[in-house]
Amino acid sequence: MDEESSNPLRRMSSRTRKVAPKMVAALASSDNRTQAALTRLEALENDNTGYDIVDANDDDEASLDDEDQVYVQKKQSKGTKRKTRQAKALEARKAPRTFLELLNEANLESLPPHVPSYLKAAVGPPSSTCRRHFCTICGFSANYTCVRCATFPDKKEKKGEKGRNSQRKRWA
Amino acid sequence: MSTNNVVVLDNGGGQIKAGLGGERDPSAVVPNCLYRPPSSKKWLHPNPLNPTTHADEVDLTSVAVRRPLDRGYLINPDLQREIWSHLFSTVLHINPAQSSLLLTEPLFTLPSIQRSIDELIFEDFNFKSLYVADSPSLVHLYEASQRPDGLVSKAQCSLVVDCGFSFTHAAPVFQNFTLNYAVKRIDLGGKALTNYLKELVSFRSVNVMEETFIIDDVKEKLCFVSLDVARDLQMARKTGKENLLRCTYVLPDGVTHNKGFVKYPDQAHRYLSFADGAPSAPLETKEDMNHLNITEMAEDRKRVDLTKTEFDVTNERFLVPEMIFHPADLGMNQAGLAECIVRAVNSCHPHLHPVLYESIILTGGSTLFPQFAERLERELRPLVPDDYHVKTTTQEDPILGVWRGGSLLASSPDFEAMCVTKSEYEELGSARCRKRFFH
Numbered sequence: 001m002d003e004e005s006s007n008p009l010r011r012m013s014s015r016t017r018k019v020a021p022k023m024v025a026a027l028a029s030s031d032n033r034t035q036a037a038l039t040r041l042e043a044l045e046n047d048n049t050g051y052d053i054v055d056a057n058d059d060d061e062a063s064l065d066d067e068d069q070v071y072v073q074k075k076q077s078k079g080t081k082r083k084t085r086q087a088k089a090l091e092a093r094k095a096p097r098t099f100l101e102l103l104n105e106a107n108l109e110s111l112p113p114h115v116p117s118y119l120k121a122a123v124g125p126p127s128s129t130c131r132r133h134f135c136t137i138c139g140f141s142a143n144y145t146c147v148r149c150a151t152f153p154d155k156k157e158k159k160g161e162k163g164r165n166s167q168r169k170r171w172a
Numbered sequence: 173m174s175t176n177n178v179v180v181l182d183n184g185g186g187q188i189k190a191g192l193g194g195e196r197d198p199s200a201v202v203p204n205c206l207y208r209p210p211s212s213k214k215w216l217h218p219n220p221l222n223p224t225t226h227a228d229e230v231d232l233t234s235v236a237v238r239r240p241l242d243r244g245y246l247i248n249p250d251l252q253r254e255i256w257s258h259l260f261s262t263v264l265h266i267n268p269a270q271s272s273l274l275l276t277e278p279l280f281t282l283p284s285i286q287r288s289i290d291e292l293i294f295e296d297f298n299f300k301s302l303y304v305a306d307s308p309s310l311v312h313l314y315e316a317s318q319r320p321d322g323l324v325s326k327a328q329c330s331l332v333v334d335c336g337f338s339f340t341h342a343a344p345v346f347q348n349f350t351l352n353y354a355v356k357r358i359d360l361g362g363k364a365l366t367n368y369l370k371e372l373v374s375f376r377s378v379n380v381m382e383e384t385f386i387i388d389d390v391k392e393k394l395c396f397v398s399l400d401v402a403r404d405l406q407m408a409r410k411t412g413k414e415n416l417l418r419c420t421y422v423l424p425d426g427v428t429h430n431k432g433f434v435k436y437p438d439q440a441h442r443y444l445s446f447a448d449g450a451p452s453a454p455l456e457t458k459e460d461m462n463h464l465n466i467t468e469m470a471e472d473r474k475r476v477d478l479t480k481t482e483f484d485v486t487n488e489r490f491l492v493p494e495m496i497f498h499p500a501d502l503g504m505n506q507a508g509l510a511e512c513i514v515r516a517v518n519s520c521h522p523h524l525h526p527v528l529y530e531s532i533i534l535t536g537g538s539t540l541f542p543q544f545a546e547r548l549e550r551e552l553r554p555l556v557p558d559d560y561h562v563k564t565t566t567q568e569d570p571i572l573g574v575w576r577g578g579s580l581l582a583s584s585p586d587f588e589a590m591c592v593t594k595s596e597y598e599e600l601g602s603a604r605c606r607k608r609f610f611h
Contacts, residue, residue, distance in 0.1 A: 037503040043371075044364040044502075047205075047237045048382050096248035106282040116353045118280040121341075123356045123515060126507040131500045132401075137376065139487040140405055 178582035179266055179299075180274045182307070182575040185241040186337030186362060186537065187221070188255070189575040190264055193274060193582025198575045200263045204255060207235040217258045231430040232385040243359070244278045244338030249288045253296055260297070268297040272591055274582045276574060277304050279341060279355055283603065290602040294594050301591035303581075304609045308332035308343035308350045310577030311535045315565065317580055324531045324565075331528040333513060333548075333564075334574075336536035337362045340496060340509065342516035344528055354519035356512045360499055362538045366391050368502070369492045377483040378423070386432050390421050390485070391492065393434050396443060396542040398490035399550065404443070408487040416442040417489060423481045435482060443489075444542070493541045497551060510551035529556050532564040535573040539566065 108117045135142040178193035184204060191198035206215040209231065215238065219230060240252035260266050273293060277286070293299050311332045316325035324330045328347045334340065340358040344351045370387045373380050380387055398404040408417045420435035434440050499506040507515070517528045529552075534545055545564045552562050567573040581587060592605040 041502065041504060044367045045243060046367065047239055048384055049236055049238055096251070099242040099245050099247050102245070102247060102282055102284060106284060108282075114353075116280070116355070118282065121280055121352075121355050121357045123342075123358050123507045123512045125505045126500050126511060131503070132498065134491060134501065139372065139376075139491055140409060 177266075177270060178272045178274055178587065179260075179264065179268075180575060180578040180582050182276045182578060183241075183246075183252075184276075184337055185239065185244050187571070188259065189572060190259055191575065191579065192264075192266075193579050193587070195579055196576065198572060198579075200259065201571070202255075202259060202263065204241060205237050205239045206251065206255065207232070207237050210234050210236075217255065220263055231424070231426060233424055233426060233430070234382045235385065236382075237384055241338065244336075244361075245281060246285050246289060249292050253292055256292075256297065268299045271299060272301040272303070272582075272588065273299045274303045274305060274578050274587075276307050276310065276578065278338075279306050279308070279343065279350065279352060279357075283606075286606055287602045290597065290605070294597045299594065301588070301593040302597075303587065303591045304606075305578060305581065306343075306350050307334055307535075307574040307577075308341065308345050308355075309348050310574050310581065311533055311567070312345040312577070313348060314573060314577035314580055315533050315567070318568075322531075323527065324533070327527045327531065329524060329527050330531040330533050331513065331517065332533050332535060333509070333539070334536045335361065335496065335509070335534070335538040337538075340512070340536070340538070342509075342513045344516055344520050344524065346520075346524065351520060354516050356516040356519075358496070358499060358506050358509065358512050360496055360502075360504070360506075361536075362388075362391075365395075365492050365495065365538065368495060369395070369488060372488045372492070373483060373485065376488075378481060380423075383423075386423065389432055392540070394419050394421065394440055394485055394489050395492050396490055397493045397497075397544045397547045399543055399547055401490070401494060404490055405487060407443075415486065416445070418484050418486045419489065420482050420484050423483070425480065493538075493544070496538065497547065508551070509548060510555055513548075513552060514555045525557075526560045530561045530563045532562070533567065534564055535567045535570045537571050539570045 103118065106118075108119050111117055133142045134140065180191055180193045180198070182189040182198075186204060188200075188202050188204045189198045190200050190202070200220040202220045203218045205218065207218055208215045210233075238248075238251060240246060240248040240255060242248075246252055260268055275289070275293070277289065281289075289304075290302070293302050311334065312324065312330045315330065316322075316328070319325060330345050332341075332343045332345055332350075334343065338361045340361055341355055342357075343355045366384065366388050369391050370380055370383070373387065373390075404417065408415065410416075419439050422429075422433055422435050424430050424432045495502050497508045497510065499508060513532065517525055520528060532548075534548070539545070545566050549562055549564055552564075556562050569576075592609075597605050
């Protein structure tokens, strides 16, 4: 048992252990709504990268192309040379990290206060905190918060709101 | 000899602007990404954007996109290497080993990222020498050279507002140096706006969550900055043909057209008619003249063409760019652009304040929204002390502004002396060489 714990590479999973930055923030707050809002903001920076980011060049298995022979050969070579866990872990380490991970690593908080940095350049909270609320469905100004889903339905859309929101959940 | 082999590379999160120093325009503007159509399994290089040849447009429907930059900073050097080597060999036709490079880098690039960029340039591409510039100072340089008698060049001082793809910066520049202690950033740019529009359209009409490029096009063609949000919301609420804001966008069908388009391009600009209160008179007379024609067309327009997939946008057109001015509406805990500028100015020496307010330079692709500058001035005025003038200058071409500044710098006689050479890099390493650029 002791030996195992002393060798970190041995038991390492090949999955990249990413604690998504939004999760860090979300875990810090206990409020479900804040969590949802943070997730949403995070989503604004997404690209539609498709479904395989790391294995982008490895999806030969799915090919039904005319290069069938090459395909068979490739498959064989893959079959004979299975990747070890260690190799996989190394590969995962090479995979691109997100900017927020790099930012955490840079440890900018440790800089003396007079040094300008990425964190200090952020503009900071607005002076007036009043937020205008727009209805999620129609986009017009909304006057109150829906109790169930924390969106801001316009009066006109109130009827439709329940239905649509349940629909949205189904999509998600 | 020294001037014509400097490669100027404005490596933006959205587009790479690349060309040779000394020229007026970059030889290539390429999206900084690889894309993969759903039918293919290979990642492809996008074609250089060229305003003259839109005919050979590739089908960008539902493509997956990989970008080497995240939030404006390089996170995937391998991908960037692939994109650059394609750019250098097949688009620019240059030999890096015999060229110098002027590269733009976002402000406050992390040391780890700087290191990987240096590695990329000196170890993978073997460039002869490198100069790293930040975009605000290049924009300042270009504007100062354009108007030698203007305030920007006389005072050697300006406030560059760069509203680009990944984020928005308000950066004071003094004597060609960006005052980095005063720079303020909003974490919103063109990419977030496109994604926001994507979300709105997908929730309200057609699911376009996969269609980054199409929605980019919708944003560029239809979005505008509202001068009076409350009034425009009222306008957008109207039904039928009274609604001057509604616009229809036709999605590509992959058969007859590979690119989406605005169904009635004349509809797209009607909001301009009520820019100041009531619709202007000349427009009305014109409407009278074409009254018959218009009613006929309106009849025609009511019909929905079932062979085409299309969607309407109304208030989304101005609520999307609105977020730059009020990020709080999105639930973001950040101040809007006007306040951002005020904070940037207030971090500078008080003697600079009047000059900075009077020489605000707008650059970056997201400032291309119609009425952007006007709205900004209107919001800025109440926040700025009465005895200061507020004046904004829009760049001739906000997308290429940074590149042109770089081209200018690259053709200056002492450019070579400012560079870090490959041998210096090999001797001193990345961190020591970086000190030369004063970032």
